[in-house]
Amino acid sequence: MENKDLLEKILECVEFGKVNKAAPFPPAMKGQDGADELTKLAIEQGIDPAEILNDALIRAMEKVGQKFSEKKIFVPQMLISAKAMNASMEHLKPYFQSGAVKRKGKFIIGTVSGDLHDIGKNLVAMIVEGAGYEVIDLGVDVNSQKFIQSIRDHREAIVGLSALLTTTMHSMKNIVADIKNEFPDIKLIIGGAPVNEDFKNEIGADNYSADPQAAVNYLNSLVA
Numbered sequence: 017m018e019n020k021d022l023l024e025k026i027l028e029c030v031e032f033g034k035v036n037k038a039a040p041f042p043p044a045m046k047g048q049d050g051a052d053e054l055t056k057l058a059i060e061q062g063i064d065p066a067e068i069l070n071d072a073l074i075r076a077m078e079k080v081g082q083k084f085s086e087k088k089i090f091v092p093q094m095l096i097s098a099k100a101m102n103a104s105m106e107h108l109k110p111y112f113q114s115g116a117v118k119r120k121g122k123f124i125i126g127t128v129s130g131d132l133h134d135i136g137k138n139l140v141a142m143i144v145e146g147a148g149y150e151v152i153d154l155g156v157d158v159n160s161q162k163f164i165q166s167i168r169d170h171r172e173a174i175v176g177l178s179a180l181l182t183t184t185m186h187s188m189k190n191i192v193a194d195i196k197n198e199f200p201d202i203k204l205i206i207g208g209a210p211v212n213e214d215f216k217n218e219i220g221a222d223n224y225s226a227d228p229q230a231a232v233n234y235l236n237s238l239v240a
């Protein structure tokens with residue numbers, strides 16, 4: 017299969033939630049290869065993992081988000097798309113993580129309390145790790161206490177907070193205040209679809225990164 021067609025196929029699998037060949041869902045794609053097999057094939061064909069991520073996976077999730085906003089699909093379909101995206105990501109992980117041998121520093125990351133979205137956070141974690149940092153991933157629904165405990169354990173770390181919901185921007189604001197109260201010198205990066213530079217200034221974080229590479233650039237600027 018041509019590279020372009022293969023990327024379109026992977027996009028389709030993620031958009032419609034075809035995880036792997038054995039998956040019975042969606043019925044129209046029964047028996048066909050899924051995100052799992054096709055991503056493996058794409059890598060074997062030599063397609064750049066960054067191209068798979070940007071041109072297939074992220075584009076697919078944009079379409080999913082758009083359809084969800086328009087009430088054309090609902091949470092279960094969104095969930096199955098996320099599962100398909102994760103199946104693809106399993107194949108891409110080693111490429112993003114293989115960046116460095118010597119660690120440049122430590123990075124604590126978590127999705128803030130009340131928020132269960134972890135695909136973007138996982139991507140940031142993976143790419144930061146690939147850029148040479150030790151990553152302490154606290155997972156999703158992380159509250160102030162958990163961030164603060166982790167900072168106590170890794171005093172030299174830089175901390176990243178992710179939020180995907182407008183409702184959890186409020187948690188992010190509180191967590192930033194709690195962390196800064198306890199550790200005024202700690203550097204905090206925020207990211208996620210609803211946040212921006214203005215919000216960063218409003219809540220007193222140190223950096224807003226729109227994507228994983230921006231987070232890496234900021235981290236590198238601190239350790240340089």
Ligand code: B1M
Binds near residue numbers: 081092132178
């Ligand atoms: Co949710 N969801 N979701 N969802 N979901 C969104 C975010 C939404 C925009 C969909 C929509 O309405 N169009 C909407 C939020 C609306 C709003 O608040 N304005 C929404 C909603 C409403 C909900 C629920 C409330 C739905 C419901 O139950 N009624 C519910 C909330 C659950 C909760 O968290 N408490 C919910 C649930 C879910 C699923 C569980 C089904 C699933 C998540 C699965 C998972 O993560 N394991 C899901 C998904 C998949 C989505 C969409 C479709 C995709 C999100 C995603 O993974 N994008 C999303 C629509 C969309 O964004 N297109 C949507 C791909 C990912 C690579 O991008 O996370 O933005 P993103 O990360 C980017 C950047 O933002 C940045 O780097 C990443 C790569 O470029 N980044 C950082 C992120 N974190 C960073 C941190 C950094 C730096 C950069 O430094 C620290």
